[in-house]
Amino acid sequence: xxxxxxxxxxxxxxxxxxxxxxxxxxxxxxxxxxxxxxxxxxxxxxxxxxxxxxxxxxxxxxxxxxxxxxxxxxxxxxxxxxxxxxxxxxxxxxxxxxxxxxxxxxxxxxxxxxxxxxxxxxxxxxxxxxxxxxxxx
Amino acid sequence: xxxxxxxxxxxxxxxxxxxxxxxxxxxxxxxxxxxxxxxxxxxxxxxxxxxxxxxxxxxxxxxxxxxxxxxxxxxxxxxxxxxxxxxxxxxxxxxxxxxxxxxxxxxxxxxxxxxxxxxxxxxxxxxxxxxxxxxxxxxxxxxxxxxxxxxxxxxxxxxxxxxxxxxxxxxxxxxxxxxxxxxxxxxxxxxxxxxxxxxxxxxxxxxxxxxxxxxxxxxxxxxxxxxxxxxxxxxxxxxxxxxxxxxxxxxxxxxxxxxxxxxxxxxxxxxxxxxxxxxxxxxxxxxxxxxxxxxxxxxxxxxxxxxxxxxxxxxxxxxxxxxxxxxxxxxxxxxxxxxxxxxxxxxxxxxxxxxxxxxxxxxxxxxxxxxxxxxxxxxxxxxxxxxxxxxxxxxxxxxxxxxxxxxxxxxxxxxxxxxxxxxxxxxxxxxxxxxxxxxxxxxx
Numbered sequence: 001x002x003x004x005x006x007x008x009x010x011x012x013x014x015x016x017x018x019x020x021x022x023x024x025x026x027x028x029x030x031x032x033x034x035x036x037x038x039x040x041x042x043x044x045x046x047x048x049x050x051x052x053x054x055x056x057x058x059x060x061x062x063x064x065x066x067x068x069x070x071x072x073x074x075x076x077x078x079x080x081x082x083x084x085x086x087x088x089x090x091x092x093x094x095x096x097x098x099x100x101x102x103x104x105x106x107x108x109x110x111x112x113x114x115x116x117x118x119x120x121x122x123x124x125x126x127x128x129x130x131x132x133x134x135x136x137x
Numbered sequence: 138x139x140x141x142x143x144x145x146x147x148x149x150x151x152x153x154x155x156x157x158x159x160x161x162x163x164x165x166x167x168x169x170x171x172x173x174x175x176x177x178x179x180x181x182x183x184x185x186x187x188x189x190x191x192x193x194x195x196x197x198x199x200x201x202x203x204x205x206x207x208x209x210x211x212x213x214x215x216x217x218x219x220x221x222x223x224x225x226x227x228x229x230x231x232x233x234x235x236x237x238x239x240x241x242x243x244x245x246x247x248x249x250x251x252x253x254x255x256x257x258x259x260x261x262x263x264x265x266x267x268x269x270x271x272x273x274x275x276x277x278x279x280x281x282x283x284x285x286x287x288x289x290x291x292x293x294x295x296x297x298x299x300x301x302x303x304x305x306x307x308x309x310x311x312x313x314x315x316x317x318x319x320x321x322x323x324x325x326x327x328x329x330x331x332x333x334x335x336x337x338x339x340x341x342x343x344x345x346x347x348x349x350x351x352x353x354x355x356x357x358x359x360x361x362x363x364x365x366x367x368x369x370x371x372x373x374x375x376x377x378x379x380x381x382x383x384x385x386x387x388x389x390x391x392x393x394x395x396x397x398x399x400x401x402x403x404x405x406x407x408x409x410x411x412x413x414x415x416x417x418x419x420x421x422x423x424x425x426x427x428x429x430x431x432x433x434x435x436x437x438x439x440x441x442x443x444x445x446x447x448x449x450x451x452x453x454x455x456x457x458x459x460x461x462x463x464x465x466x467x468x469x470x471x472x473x474x475x476x477x478x479x480x481x482x483x484x485x486x487x488x489x490x491x492x493x494x495x496x497x498x499x500x501x502x503x504x505x506x507x508x509x510x511x512x513x514x515x516x517x518x519x520x521x522x523x524x525x526x527x528x529x530x531x532x533x534x535x536x537x538x539x540x541x542x543x544x545x546x547x548x549x550x551x552x553x554x555x556x557x558x559x560x561x562x563x564x565x566x567x568x569x570x571x572x573x574x575x576x577x578x579x580x581x
Contacts, residue, residue, distance in 0.1 A: 065503040
């Protein structure tokens with residue numbers, strides 16, 4: 001089953017929409033609650049990243065028997081130094097974003113902790129593509 | 138779906154009274170109700186005994202089950218555990234002493250405030266919460282909330298407090314006190330005056346590995362009316378009923394909203410929420426890990442907590458105000474707290490709480506994904522106005538019922554129009570379909 005969601009940069013009110021929709025579906029098909037929690041936490045972080053940093057993005061989730069693959073493809077500034085962005089506490093978020101309670105530099109590390117695999121490709125000035133996978137068993 | 142369910146049924150739909158108006162179906166927070174054959178039908182697995190359906194039923198077609206009052210006389214010692222809000226229902230109109238005399242006249246040998254157990258629960262929670270690795274800890278006070286978590290938020294079962302609620306502590310105290318006095322347990326009947334259906338269910342079918350010492354429930358409205366009647370008719374005598382209504386300030390406030398929150402130490406960040414819709418909202422947030430820095434959640438299914446229970450007579454706001462006023466002059470702890478610690482301190486654990494029927498599309502994930510896809514397709518075809526004419530509470534619920542083989546897509550009035558237009562459905566078929574759902578609500 002494939003689901004798609006659009007995300008707009010700066011729209012914090014809608015950040016979390018895709019994760020709550022996917023949570024609902026995973027609950028209904030009977031996925032282990034613990035797995036769902038990890039998926040939701042990772043996806044929420046990724047969604048907020050698009051809202052906070054990019055102009056717009058598309059989230060595509062593929063749900064299969066074995067697990068869920070989520071691709072977040074955005075048009076935005078890109079990440080110049082991915083290893084650095086993976087460090088806990090490192091953040092490039094603007095003061096406005098931090099004032100809203102986001103931008104603590106825990107996004108990418110948190111995503112890594114909550115997924116079975118996390119892959120980030122980025123082109124500076126064009127955008128970022130994050131692929132995450134969580135197994136159901 | 139009716140009788141195959143192992144869960145205790147605290148509410149019953151009286152099919153001879155029900156007119157199938159669907160008000161209950163629209164109010165159910167877990168979408169556990171449908172209309173078919175002109176009657177409301179309850180999906181027992183999904184019912185959390187919140188009693189919203191009872192509150193909105195204009196036809197009094199939903200009945201609260203109760204134990205026969207006469208059962209109390211099967212025991213030589215008849216102990217009544219009373220929530221303090223029972224007394225607040227009468228306002229200042231009837232003195233507490235008169236009420237306990239009437240309770241004695243009704244046949245009880247002892248009356249005890251159920252909130253005596255609160256101080257010990259508060260002690261345990263204040264010790265446990267700061268050390269808990271799982272946050273927020275969720276209170277086990279409201280049984281309807283526990284059931285909601287079992288049915289809709291199974292991932293939060295691990296957040297539930299490991300301790301039994303105060304009612305069970307007080308019941309244990311009574312049981313052990315009589316045991317220690319050498320009285321055989323079969324001579325002791327412990328009865329609880331309940332303000333709601335969820336508490337009845339929690340005693341008839343406790344969650345966790347816990348066995349309750351409570352013998353039976355007395356519905357609060359029934360007892361209120363019995364007391365009021367005897368008072369009005371002056372039909373009672375002073376008697377030797379043993380009375381122990383000592384409660385602490387925290388105990389008196391416990392059953393009201395923010396009661397548990399106030400009993401928590403300052404370093405515990407506690408949040409108190411009442412009303413089933415608000416509770417669901419906060420559980421969603423908790424499940425998404427969006428509640429940063431909250432250590433404890435006090436959650437109550439009823440608006441104004443237990444004062445808003447469906448078996449409570451009188452106005453819930455006045456009752457709460459009365460209890461808050463009374464609480465101000467009360468001590469910090471009950472005088473017999475040490476005895477409570479000795480008799481109950483080592484047996485406060487609730488046991489493991491299991492999830493309830495969360496796999497809506499069966500145990501096979503592959504099949505469930507396929508069903509889910511079909512639901513989404515159907516959902517997109519349906520009008521999305523949630524009119525309820527199909528006998529399900531929403532278009533989404535209809536789509537789910539269709540996939541589970543419990544209903545057909547032709548139950549939707551908009552789909553009927555579409556099929557009539559294309560010629561695949563005749564007016565007669567439509568009439569048959571609608572009568573199957575709603576019964577014959579008109580002549581010929």
